[in-house]
Amino acid sequence: MTSAFTPFPTDLSNRILCCYINTTTQIQKAKILTIPNWLYERVVFPRQRLLFEAVPGAFLEIHSCAAAGEALLSKIPCLHLQVSERSLSVAGSPLPKDALQTDSVE
Numbered sequence: 001m002t003s004a005f006t007p008f009p010t011d012l013s014n015r016i017l018c019c020y021i022n023t024t025t026q027i028q029k030a031k032i033l034t035i036p037n038w039l040y041e042r043v044v045f046p047r048q049r050l051l052f053e054a055v056p057g058a059f060l061e062i063h064s065c066a067a068a069g070e071a072l073l074s075k076i077p078c079l080h081l082q083v084s085e086r087s088l089s090v091a092g093s094p095l096p097k098d099a100l101q102t103d104s105v106e
Contacts, residue, residue, distance in 0.1 A: 015053045018081035020060060022048050029063040029070060032078075054078040 012035070022028050022044040030050060032040040035058050043065070044050050054060070058078040063070040 012055050014055055016056055016078060016082045017084075018052055018054055018060070018078050019083045020044065020050045020052075020062070020076070020081055022046055022050075027065045028073070029065055031061045031063065032058050033061060034059045051083075056082075 020030055025046045028044045030042045030044050032054055056079050060076045060078055062073045064073050
């Protein structure tokens with residue numbers, strides 16, 4: 001599986017830091033398709049945390065990855081995945097920095 005990265009549109013300045021955790025035992029694909037002229041697609045392994053930047057109105061799509069193809073599992077508003085940049089915490093629990101895959105959109 002591949003990862004695709006297109007530079008974040010420079011005219012969008014209201015970025016938020018988000019975190020998604022794959023709590024399953026399956027490989028998943030995370031995609032943001034709701035920002036015009038921008039493609040974000042990452043493979044997320046089981047129990048992996050994915051830190052990324054988005055805009056408040058964006059949605060993160062989670063797809064299953066199987067031999068038969070992929071299927072949409074959920075569509076999550078990025079606002080629900082927003083984390084505090086100071087503490088790097090999700091729902092009150094600190095994230096170990098060595099367990100993160102961080103994507104900057106600068």
